[in-house]
Amino acid sequence: MTLLDKTAIDDARLSEATAGDYMELLKPRVMSLVIFTAFVGMVAAPVALNPMIALISIISIAIGAGASGALNMWYDADVDAVMSRTATRPVPSGRILPDQALAFGLVLSVLSVMTLGVFVNWLAGGLLAFTIFFYAVIYTMWLKRWTPQNIVIGGAAGSFPPMIGWAAATGSISLESVILFLIIFLWTPPHFWALALFKTGDYARAGIPMMPNVAGEASTRRQIFGYSLALAAVGVLPWALGYASAVYGVAAAALGLGFIWYAWQVLRMPADDRVMRPAKALFGYSLLYLFAIFAVYLVDAVVERAFLLGAMA
Incomplete structure (x- = not known):
């Protein structure tokens, strides 16, 4: 040719x-x-x-x-x-x-x-x-x-x-923006490791050293739970540091507790569970969590700005 x-x-x-x-x-x-x-x-x-x-x-x-x-x-x-x-x-x-x-x-x-x-x-x-x-x-x-x-x-x-x-x-760059960075940073491992738990075969065929393939499923589940605890704590930091209202704080706490609950189900998952329903459920919830916590933060910021403008008028 x-x-x-x-x-x-x-x-x-x-x-x-x-x-x-x-x-x-x-x-x-x-x-x-x-x-x-x-x-x-x-x-x-x-x-x-x-x-x-x-x-x-x-x-x-x-x-x-x-x-x-x-x-x-x-x-x-x-x-x-x-x-x-x-x-x-x-x-x-x-x-x-x-x-x-x-x-x-x-x-x-x-x-x-x-x-x-x-x-x-x-x-x-x-x-x-x-x-x-x-x-x-x-x-x-x-x-x-x-x-x-x-x-x-x-x-x-x-x-x-x-x-x-x-x-x-x-x-x-401010501390507030760094906290938003940290929320996504801590969200990423449990989100993708949940996916990796029920896609282990795919990653093995591709030669990608994802955590379940290298450290095993039990270690991955423990790390998912640990990161979920850290994520839930960081999620309420904007309220704790005065960057967001109590409404955001309550919503972030509720979303974080939900994340911990799903991660706990993954932690308790039987070693021989091939269906991986808890991991799939956590993966789905993690997407909802990230969207919801940023949506609440957005609404909180807009409402606060409208309130301040109204007070100045």
């Missing part, structure tokens, strides 16, 4: 890719969570938001999140191909060529960082650049295939969006 023939074949394969394939390359579900948590960080910041700056910030952060997803799918195409959960992704299924996924991710990375830096501020742009680098290089290319602590350390990448949103609004 000549180079010309190969190029023609590659062009034909590329032409089969749809807009939906490229959207899937951006990991839209992950992107939606990034957008939401970044927006909460932005709204919670104690400044008046410029609507145009807010719009540019959210779009840039969304594009940066998508760029991270594209770079992750480019590099992980080999392991994605052998895992049932990821085998139909655009790159391992052949709908998008690896080189095209790489170019797409790099272009979006530069575009998102430069837009946020030039039109908003360079602290936010720098944090976004570091987040993309951390996820695509530190986590995807190194930690994921090297250590069972991949999710713990790599979870930092998904924890930065509220800090980026805060930095976009204020040009600074």
Whole structure:
């Protein structure tokens, strides 16, 4: 086969890719969570938001999140191909060529960082650049295939969006934004280890050293419970430190107790339980928890700001 023939074949394969394939390359579900948590960080910041700056910030952060997803799918195409959960992704299924996924991710990375830096501020742009680098290089290319602590350390990448949103609004980083970072950081291990418990075979085939495959299910269940306790405690910190109202504090405490209860069911799960219902239930609840606690925080911040504006009028 000549180079010309190969190029023609590659062009034909590329032409089969749809807009939906490229959207899937951006990991839209992950992107939606990034957008939401970044927006909460932005709204919670104690400044008046410029609507145009807010719009540019959210779009840039969304594009940066998508760029991270594209770079992750480019590099992980080999392991994605052998895992049932990821085998139909655009790159391992052949709908998008690896080189095209790489170019797409790099272009979006530069575009998102430069837009946020030039039109908003360079602290936010720098944090976004570091987040993309951390996820695509530190986590995807190194930690994921090297250590069972991949999710713990790599979870930092998904924890930065509220800090980026805060930095976009204020040009600074505060303890309040760090607490929002910590909520996501501590949420990540129990969320993904719950998934890993009922997807152990997938990770084993792919050679990914997830905690259940390396330390065993019993150790993983204990660590899930420990992180759940820490998450529940950090979840109420915004109220304890005066950043949020008692309404938020009660809601966060209730959500945290729910997380602990589900984690306790996983801890008590029989060693020979192949159905893994408690792990699946915790995985589902963890998604609800993160959305709910940030939603309550958002509403609390909006109500507090409306109250202050009303008092000043």
